[in-house]
Amino acid sequence: NAGVMQNPRHLVRRRGQEARLRCSPMKGHSHVYWYRQLPEEGLKFMVYLQKENIIDESGMPKERFSAEFPKEGPSILRIQQVVRGDSAAYFCASSPSRGLEGLGNQPQHFGDGTRLSIL
Amino acid sequence: AQKITQTQPGMFVQEKEAVTLDCTYDTSDQSYGLFWYKQPSSGEMIFLIYQGSYDEQNATEGRYSLNFQKARKSANLVISASQLGDSAMYFCAMREQRDDKIIFGKGTRLHILP
Numbered sequence: 001n002a003g004v005m006q007n008p009r010h011l012v013r014r015r016g017q018e019a020r021l022r023c024s025p026m027k028g029h030s031h032v033y034w035y036r037q038l039p040e041e042g043l044k045f046m047v048y049l050q051k052e053n054i055i056d057e058s059g060m061p062k063e064r065f066s067a068e069f070p071k072e073g074p075s076i077l078r079i080q081q082v083v084r085g086d087s088a089a090y091f092c093a094s095s096p097s098r099g100l101e102g103l104g105n106q107p108q109h110f111g112d113g114t115r116l117s118i119l
Numbered sequence: 120a121q122k123i124t125q126t127q128p129g130m131f132v133q134e135k136e137a138v139t140l141d142c143t144y145d146t147s148d149q150s151y152g153l154f155w156y157k158q159p160s161s162g163e164m165i166f167l168i169y170q171g172s173y174d175e176q177n178a179t180e181g182r183y184s185l186n187f188q189k190a191r192k193s194a195n196l197v198i199s200a201s202q203l204g205d206s207a208m209y210f211c212a213m214r215e216q217r218d219d220k221i222i223f224g225k226g227t228r229l230h231i232l233p
Contacts, residue, residue, distance in 0.1 A: 031219070033219070033220065033221075035221075035223075040226075041225060041226075042123075042210050042212075042223035042224055042225050042226050043164070043210070043212075043221075043223045044223070045220035045221065045222070048219045048220060055219065056218075056219060056220065058220075059220070089162060091164060093221075108221055109166065110156075110163070110164035110166075111163075112162065112163040113162055113163065113164070115162070
């Protein structure tokens with residue numbers, strides 16, 4: 001998993017606070033994906049971004065959640081006014097290009113995740 | 120409908136035995152990719168193996184092989200000569216040609232017994 005860097009590894013917030021999760025993709029990768037994993041569940045897609053563009057946000061909750069991938073710097077997943085149900089592991093993945101052409105034997109590479117706990 | 124189905128929530132296997140983890144998928148796309156990821160207790164997601172829908176040969180990576188049966192829409196993971204370090208959650212996943220996201224199954228928790 002070397003290459004996709006997520007921080008912090010663990011984040012504790014109280015209800016009503018904001019959580020900001022960061023993801024730096026692998027070198028040379030311009031596509032970033034965020035996933036959420038609830039306890040004992042698989043990962044669920046949230047949002048797909050390229051630099052300065054949101055391509056697909058079909059998995060994002062309608063309220064309180066936002067994501068960005070600026071021209072410079074990491075991608076940020078932001079959760080405002082957190083609630084207990086936001087407690088989960090949030091994974092970021094990156095890939096070099098879009099679609100299956102960019103896959104071959106190079107899947108999306110995942111970071112180690114951020115474990116968000118809401119008190 | 121579930122896109123990825125893993126019917127074994129948990130498995131216990133004796134060390135050194137071979138293991139087959141089941142996965143079936145559902146797609147109407149002609150072109151798609153299938154993946155297996157391992158998630159140990161430390162939580163990271165480790166890519167194991169990839170199979171493209173047009174690949175004629177079953178994918179292999181060391182002790183991992185993917186038993187791809189396209190007509191049955193099945194992509195089982197086979198781990199040969201299991202080791203204690205193989206104890207983990209295993210996720211089957213799919214990416215369709217028309218889409219960018221990876222869809223994950225619910226996972227199988229594998230326990231290797233000494």
